[in-house]
Amino acid sequence: QLTGDEPGDVPSAVFLAQNWPNPFNPGTTIAFGLKERGHTSLRIYDAAGRLVARLVEETMPAGRHTMVWDGRDRNEAPAASGVYFSRLVAGEFAQTRKMILIR
Numbered sequence: 069q070l071t072g073d074e075p076g077d078v079p080s081a082v083f084l085a086q087n088w089p090n091p092f093n094p095g096t097t098i099a100f101g102l103k104e105r106g107h108t109s110l111r112i113y114d115a116a117g118r119l120v121a122r123l124v125e126e127t128m129p130a131g132r133h134t135m136v137w138d139g140r141d142r143n144e145a146p147a148a149s150g151v152y153f154s155r156l157v158a159g160e161f162a163q164t165r166k167m168i169l170i171r
Contacts, residue, residue: 078130079103084156084163087137091168094146095138098123098154098165104130109157112137112167120147123154139169146171 079101087096102108110124121142123135137154141147149171155164 077132079132082156082158082161084154084165086165087154087167091170093139093170095136096167096169097134097136099132099134100156100158101132102128102130102158104159106159109155110135111155113153113155114147115151115153120152128158 080103081101082103083101085099087098089096098110100110106127108124108126108128109122111119112121112123114120119142121137121140123137124133139147147169149169152167152169153164154167155162
């Protein structure tokens with residue numbers, strides 16, 4: 069029986085892609101993939117390791133996803149120019165990527 073629905077594009081492994089553009093101003097896109105449904109955390113940290121923003125903190129379906137960071141902190145204030153890190157944690161997978169914000 070055909071329903072017209074096609075299965076989503078599910079990667080064979082969890083991944084965190086490099087953000088683009090990089091360096092960026094004012095925003096950047098962060099792509100990641102999940103091979104199975106599960107709790108997912110995508111956070112932004114500054115060079116001192118302080119939490120700047122939470123982009124994802126929820127159970128997400130398997131598949132490819134993109135999030136945009138608008139260069140603002142948790143209080144909606146513009147983050148300063150500098151080096152930041154995106155960190156994806158999904159199950160036992162954890163990966164961090166370096167980003168540069170130029171104001």
